[in-house]
Amino acid sequence: MEAELIRIAGIGIVAAVLAVVVSEKKPEMAMLVGLAFGALALMLVAGKAGAVISLINDSVQKSGMDADLIVPVLKVTGMAYVTQFAVDACRDAGQNAIASKIEIAGKILMLAVAAPIATALIRIITTIL
Amino acid sequence: MDVDLIFKIAAIGILVSILNIVLNKSGREEQAMMTTLAGLVVVLMLVVREIANLFDTVKALFGF
Numbered sequence: 514m515e516a517e518l519i520r521i522a523g524i525g526i527v528a529a530v531l532a533v534v535v536s537e538k539k540p541e542m543a544m545l546v547g548l549a550f551g552a553l554a555l556m557l558v559a560g561k562a563g564a565v566i567s568l569i570n571d572s573v574q575k576s577g578m579d580a581d582l583i584v585p586v587l588k589v590t591g592m593a594y595v596t597q598f599a600v601d602a603c604r605d606a607g608q609n610a611i612a613s614k615i616e617i618a619g620k621i622l623m624l625a626v627a628a629p630i631a632t633a634l635i636r637i638i639t640t641i642l
Numbered sequence: 643m644d645v646d647l648i649f650k651i652a653a654i655g656i657l658v659s660i661l662n663i664v665l666n667k668s669g670r671e672e673q674a675m676m677t678t679l680a681g682l683v684v685v686l687m688l689v690v691r692e693i694a695n696l697f698d699t700v701k702a703l704f705g706f
Binding site for chain 2: 532
């Protein structure tokens with residue numbers, strides 16, 4: 514775990530220096546260096562995230578909770594990561610308008626995924642009352 | 643982890659900017675622009691593949 518963090522930190526510093534060197538003449542290449550670093554760094558930690566998620570799934574199964582309830586939570590988390598990645602890339606390129614549109618689209622789609630949970634909650638409450 | 647990719651992109655950036663300067667100095671502005679464009683497309687292809695990889699991983703991880 515620590516080895517990966519040190520590796521990502523080191524590569525991040527190197528990528529930042531390279532981006533600054535390249536950005537003098539070619540700002541678009543600097544942005545792509547940042548983007549490539551982001552993709553590589555997140556791929557490196559994806560395995561650990563998978564371990565955590567399977568842990569969560571195990572706990573949910575053991576607790577006897579409805580497994581359908583945890584699926585949207587994980588889904589929204591993943592969507593948030595993807596949205597944030599795209600938004601940051603657009604902000605880096607100086608396109609704040611595109612970034613906020615992606616943000617809005619992400620929020621709407623996340624809400625659409627999360628809405629069934631809210632209705633399920635309301636249904637549970639009405640059965641209690 | 644493919645650190646080479648970052649170095650590769652930075653190297654292409656430096657190379658393209660040098661080519662750009664040389665071509666501009668010898669009065670071939672159109673070709674200079676073409677090299678810039680070609681370099682950008684090549685790097686974009688590399689990065690897009692990696693990003694698609696990342697998004698596929700996230701998709702598989704969070705189950706959507």
